[in-house]
Amino acid sequence: MENKIKHFIKRKGLKTSFILSSTGVSKSYFYDVMKGKTIPSLVNARKIAKVMEVPLDELFPEARAEKNE
Template structure:
């Protein structure tokens, strides 16, 4: 799954720590999300999208992996 968290975060002039504080996670979680190393729960995805006033679909895009899933 790809995401646009970093793009929207920078649009709001927000640091990773500031975003983390707003959604009650660690800055490491935000870093992992931005690097694509972690897929969030639906609740966390919703919280992040709400911060940016966008839909979850605008924030995250699902791309099929080569394994066919």
């Protein structure tokens, strides 16, 4: 799943340890989500977005299908 976690961590100067401790998700789970290897549950996606102070739809943008019209 596409996400902009790395982008916002860098832009906001956040520490992953802060995000991990604030959300309660495991380090391996968070890195898998960040790398796009795991799709987070809606609950965890909301937790991550809230802690990062980024709207959910900006942190996890929808993949847009190309229209062949």
